[in-house]
Structure formats: structure tokens, C-alpha cells
Amino acid sequence: MGLFDRFCSLFTDTLQEERASREEAVRLAFKNRCRQFKALLSANKRALESMANLEEALNGGRFFSMSFVRANCTNVITNVFNMIRQLNALCDNAYPELPQRLRSIQQQIAEALAPPREEEPGPLVLPLRQAGFSVAHETGAKMAGLGEAWQQLGRDIPEGFVVTASGYRRFIEANDLREEIARRMQLTDLSRLEEVFALSASLQELIVRADMPEDLVRAMDAECDRLEHAFGAVRLAVRSSAIGEDAAGVSHAGQYRSELNVARTGLVRAYKEVVASKYSVTAMTYRFNRGIPDHEVPMCVGCMLMVDALAGGVAYSSGPLSREARQVVINAVPGLPRAVVDGSAPVDVFRVSRQVPLHIESRSVARKTERLACAFEEGIVTLPLAPEEQNRPALTDAQVLEVAGLALGFEVFYGEPQDVEWAYSPEGRLVVLQTRPLSRAGETEVGREAPEGAEVLFQGGVTVSAGVGAGPVFPVRHHADMLRFPRGAVLVVEQAHARWAPVLARASALVSESGGTAGHLASVAREYGIPALFEISGAGRLAAGTVVTVDATSRRIFKERVEELLGRVARPRQPFSETPVYRVLEQAARHIVPLHLLDPESPEFAPGCCRTLHDITRFSHEKAVEAMFRTDDALFSGRFGKQLRYRGSKLQYFVVNIENGFCSPVEGGYVELDQICSAPMHALWQGMTAIPWSGPVSTSARGFLAVVAESASNPDLEVTSAPTRMVRNYFLVDRDFCNLQASFGYHFCTIEAQAGETEQENYVSFHFKGGAANLARRKLRVLALADILAENGFLVDVREDALSARAEALLASEALELLHILGYLIVHTRQLDAGLQGEDSRVALADALRKGVAEIMRLCGPA
């Protein structure tokens, strides 16, 4: 070889090397594009999933927590951000305004999730006698009510002060607790009781261990000095007065702690204990079921001089049971009234007519063996009652009438029946401890005929909350029983303790052996609308698991389910859609869920017109697909998209191999079907081709002509059929993945599927839109398609003439089977255009497709 030849060969070698390395660079760049596209698709999928969760919560009647709302909003935002990132990477940052759109939508969502507080911080403490409705946002409703009783009605209330909502925030913020509490709550599934128990313990410990800020301690000290100056050494009752507590229809009965007879030295500890009880299991379960977000409940705390009561109790200005509605009902005990509230001790019951002059209609005096009293140093003690005191009424007749007058006075003042806690001081003064709206038990129908054939197990007792419920008996005696309490069971307890309240939300009915209609458990049952019967002695003998029907309305317990009774309309409960958490979701979802960008050809299909996160996902997906498959890309076109050849003919399908979609390297511009080794693509293709399409079937000549006419005159058809644009269909394939963007006739559709080894990753999704014929017909066609898809396990969503369907968490074989069906449908749905003429033909065409689907499944066999 001559020198010149050697030189030439050296040169061509270099050229070849250069070409090879360029080729390699393009190959890598392309591989990168495929990755970006797939990452975008997977972010899109996750964003849509979270949106679907939010949408489902908006539509369904189920419970959800703020954590659920926050988590899903956060997920959508993160994934939309990732879509934008991948889109801009795919298109050389063609949409720089998208991140800003996302930012501003995110800020609107953040505002909906936690509305910014405008209020100025108020005083850390307020004297109780200055409390009232005008400052209820600082004192909570309970202390505001007491303040009003003093200021407006001139009633005796204990002296004292309130550590305000501002005081509470000071405490929480000084310890940086807000975020830590939110974080721990976010980790907990509030519908699982055992998780709530663990969370409750951890949050209460967090609060009790937190430091009191100096300024708050000084403010409390100053108030204590004032009290000591006037009354000598003070002992205090430290009581919760949460904001939102006792709001209309929301009693929060018995969820929070009260600390009685607290010495000044123990005040800080008691304050923290009461604040911590915001996170008691009962309170958290209650807020979850009532849809009340944590941040909406600042805990105000009343610190009042302790009344070492001679007698005390609870008065209902109008009895909670319907037959008592014309009476004032008074539950009383000697000593501190706590025994009544706990529902654990025998109580005297007095009924007073509501007509003036008031008179006592009945009295039932229980045998009381003990009373609660203030201990000498601190706390309370149980003291035995002398035998001669045991059967003595807790109140004299004059006192009964005085208490009744007090309760009625509150009812007049508030304009609705009241539940008043009161005490007689050692000096014989009647002191108001709290007042709140009464929740009612509903109508009773004692003596109603029992349904024929139903076996009565128990009869009698006291209706605490009317209604009928059925389920297996589940006795609860210990804390551990609560954790195992199954949803829908009948809760059977020996004593009506407030601590059983957390399981009420899951119970179908409540039966207690003992009494306590004025207790907290009874209040909570009424508020949840759970049928409840008390004073059923022997109920504890019911074997666990026995199915019973509790008819609290007629005071009977039946064996088995008595459908006749259960069929009656249940008492309406407050729908979850009226709760604060639901409203937060609604506000946030307005910036997430609605879709405004439908038509990619419209001028509004632009970043600036994206008003919601859904709009951004739609826009980004569309633009990414365009970028991925556009044919004017000098670098990638022709080189990587191969035209599909099948049985010798070239088809209008182009195949892009992501990585492992071809069995071996394919040279040139064509790829044979059998050179492709993507299982999902083959499944789809099989479905498309197994039954040949016989051309448009015209079931009515007018219909067919109408299609032709509209095709000629409707400019919208450009979108999908586009004779002016090349009609090309694109497959993006990998071994376990396939994405098809196609036009069939006048329909535009996208199918995407993953069918690999991991069940959780597999999915089949389908979007379908457009078509000739008018909108009414297009809708009919889409609805017929939706019927078929839903029958085959897809979740289907139809808006106007656009259809989306999705199936996920599938075995690979299941995914392939669905692809057979989709393949058949996209090809054969064309027939639906011409023939559609109203609802009947929708059914007829669905039938035709259904037959075709059966046929395709037979032909393709199990995948």
C-alpha cells in the first residue's frame, strides 16, 4: 500500500471513528430523552393518582383527616414539579413560565391548607369575670359562657382567670411544638385506634415536658397574687375551654381533662396536663370523625377557685329524652359534681315542670355510699357517707327549684336548651361551673309492638340516644378490648365511663349495664347519633359475637338482625361534607382538580392558561408527547423511529425503541413486527388485528351521510384526522412497556401499559377523545365504551366526549388481556360513529362491542 493510500485509510478510519462516536452520542442523548419521557409519564401517573384520591374524598361520604389532605396536596405538587422539570429538559426549556405557574398555584393551595392568621396576639391571661362572647376567640366558649353568666345574668361564678388562646400559642411556639405535633400526626393513621393511642401518649408527653415561657408564668402568677390577695391561699379547678368546643352541634363532651383542687405550686403542671388532654385519644378520635383540623383548636384553660361543694350535679333545662322535654331534669350528688359527669356513681334524679310556678314532678333518690370532696392539701378524695346520709336527697326541695330556675334562665338567655353543671358552695350559694347547649336523645316509642317473630333478649332500661343498630356483641372491659373493637359491633360496657368514647365512632350501638344518662359517654353517643340503651342489667352476659339488634327507641334488644327495624331511616348525622376539614379540602381542590385545558389545538392550550395543577399535567403530557414523537427533529427522526412493516406492507405506524424493545439491533428505516419483543405491544397489536375491521357499518343511511357531511365541514376534525397533517401513529416500546399514540378514523387515543414482573408497577391506561359526528353522538359512543371498559375492570372517567380509563396493580397476564380488549375496541369503535341514534343504540352498540370483546378473548386466549 502506497503512502497516499495509507494516508487515505488513516483519514477514513478517523472519519469512521468520528461518525461512530457521534452516533454513540446521539444514542446516549436519545436514551436520555426516553428516560426523561418515562420519568414524566410516571410523575404524571402519580400526580393523577393523588388527584384521584382528593377527588374521591370530595365525592364520597368517607372520613379523612387533615393529614390525608396535606399528604395528597404535597404529592401532587411534587410530581407536577417533576413533570415540568422533565418537560423542559425534553424541549430545551421551552416553557420557562410553567414553574412560576406552579409556584403561584402552590401558594394558593398552601393558603387553603392553613389560612394565615391575621389576629394580633392578645393578652396571655384574662380575669374570668371579663370573659364573654366578645372575647370567646381568646377564652373558648366554655369560659365565655361563664363570664356572660356573671356579667349578663348576675349569676354566681367562681373567681379566677383564663389562660387565653394567645397564651396557648405562646406556650406552643416557645417550644416549637407546632411543627413537631403536625409531623407526628402526619405519621399516624387516625382511623387506627392503636396508632392513635401511641400518638396520644407521645404528644401528651411532649407537651407535659415542654417548658413554660417566662412571660406566661409571670402573667399566671400575677393573677394568682390577685386571687390570694382577695381570698387567701388559693386552690384552683383547672378546666379546659378549647376554641370550637361547645360550638353548635359540637359538644366535645368529656374529652379534655380537668384538674381539681390544684395548689398554686402545682398550677403549671396542671395547666400543661389540661393542654396535653387536647391530644387525648377521645379528643383526637372525635376531631378526626368530626373533621376538625388540629390547628383550629387552641386550648384555653380556665383556672377558677375550687368550690368544695356540699352538693353538685348537672341540670338539663329540658330533658334530653323526648318524654322529658317538658321537664327540667336534675342529676345531683352530695359532694363534688364530678361523680355525675363521670357516669360512675348512683345519682338522685329530680324532674321539675317547666311551667311557672315551677314544681317538682318526681324525684328518684338513690342510695349513695360515697361522696367526692377536696383533699386537705391538693386533689380530691372519696369519703364514705354516714348511713343516715346515704338515702337523704342531695338537694332540698327549695334547692331543686333554685337549680331548675337557673337552668331555665340559661335556656332563655341562649335561646336553646342547656346542660348546666352547678354546685352548692359551703356557704350555701349556688355556683355555675359551666353551661353548654344540650344534645338530644331523639324520639322514643316505648310500647311499640315488637316485630313478629323477633326474639326479645332484654326489655327496659333508659334510652340515652334513640335509634336502632345491629351487629355482633363486643364487650369492652379493658383498654386492650378497645383496640380490638371491630367496626360495626355493638359496644357493651358495665359502666358508662367516658373513656370508652373513642370506640363509639365505630360502634353500631351502645349498651351499658349501669346508668349515667347525664355523663359524657351518653353525650357523645347522642352527638354521634349512636343508638344507646343504659341500665340494662345482665347485658354483660351477652356472649361476645352474638348478633343482636339494639332498638333504643322502643327499649328492646333483639336476637339476630331485625331487618324490619333496621330499615327505618336512621337519625341524620352531620354530614362529613359540612366539617371544617372537608371545607379545607374543597378550597385546596379548587386549585388542583378542575381541568380547563381540553383541546390541544385551542389557543388557550398554553402555560399562561393553566389555572390548576390538573391543567399543568395535561399541558405537560401533551407537549412531552409532541416533543417525543415530532418528525421534524433533525437529530432523532428517521434514525430511531422505524416504520412498522407487517406481512410485507408498510404501515402508518412508527416504532420508537426505548432500550430493550427490539429483540436485536435493527438497521435501516423499517422494523418487522417480529423484531419487536415488547409483550404489551404484541398484546395490543393482537387485539387490533385478530378480527379484521369491515369498514364503517351504516345502520342508518342518514347517520352515515351525516358523518361524511360533518367530516367535510367541521374544522375540529383537523385535530384528530388531519388530512393536512400526516396521519402517523406512534408506538414507544420497551420490553415490559408500551405507549401508543394513535388516530383511528376520527378518534384520537393514547394507550399506555406496563406489564412486567412487579404487580404494583403494572397498569393499563387509556385515553380516548374526538371523532366525527356531533357532540351528542360522540358522548353516546364514549358512554358505550365506558360501559364495556368498566365491565372489564377499568376505572372509567367520562367528561363530555373524552374518556379516561385506568386499571392498575395487575398481574402481567391480566394487563396483556386488557390490552387485547383495548386493541379490539380502538379499531372497532369506528363503527359506532355512523350508527348512533340515541340511548337505544348506545345499548345496542355496547352489546355489539361486548360480543366482540368476548370473541377477542376467545381468539387471543389467556395471555
Next chain:
Amino acid sequence: MRILLVDDETDFLELLAKRLGKRGFDVSTASGAQQALDLAAREDFDAVVLDVKMPGMDGIEALRLLKDQRPEIPVLLLTGHASTEAAMTGVESGAVDYLLKPVPLNDLISRLTEIAARKG
């Protein structure tokens, strides 16, 4: 696949490391941001899983330093802090994702696999 887990809650850290280890991941752990930065300076990782709230240097700050130091290592934020603002800041600062605890192990694994595949 080499993973670096960073979280100040050591119980959580150890449990997750153990579970990922059983599923074939090569896991290193750090209980603070500085320790994580030191480790990342010396060793190679296919992905870092980082908590957002940590005493001392917090996760976002650590994320920024980590992206300066080793821009090629993908960082996934895993946190109990469900704030849209924090999520935005996290992804804007270069995190590939912002996952909320408790995350099902399979979800975490599939995200890690996906992220590592994208990197490779």
C-alpha cells in the same frame, strides 16, 4: 445499589436500613447532615435518602451543599413534614422527589430503582 440514609431519628434509620438491606440494597447511614456530607465526599452512592427536619443543619441546607458537592447523586427527601411549601423548596433545591413518611417499603424501593436507573 448503594444508598445513603440520613435521619436524626436513629430508630427509624436503623429499621429502614435493615429492611432495605434485606432487599439487597447496600446501605450506609448517617444520623446528621454533616456526617452525611462527609460520607458523600468520600464514597459513591447511587442515591441519598434525606430527612427534611434535623437538628443542627436541616435537610434542605444539607441538600443544597450535597448538590454543590456531588451534583450527580440523586437525593430523595423522605419526611413527616407535609408542607407544600417545604416540598416546593425541596424539589426546587434539586431533590428528585419529596416522599412522606410513612412510605410503604415497596414504594420507596420502586422510587429508588427508578431514580437509580435514570441516573445510570
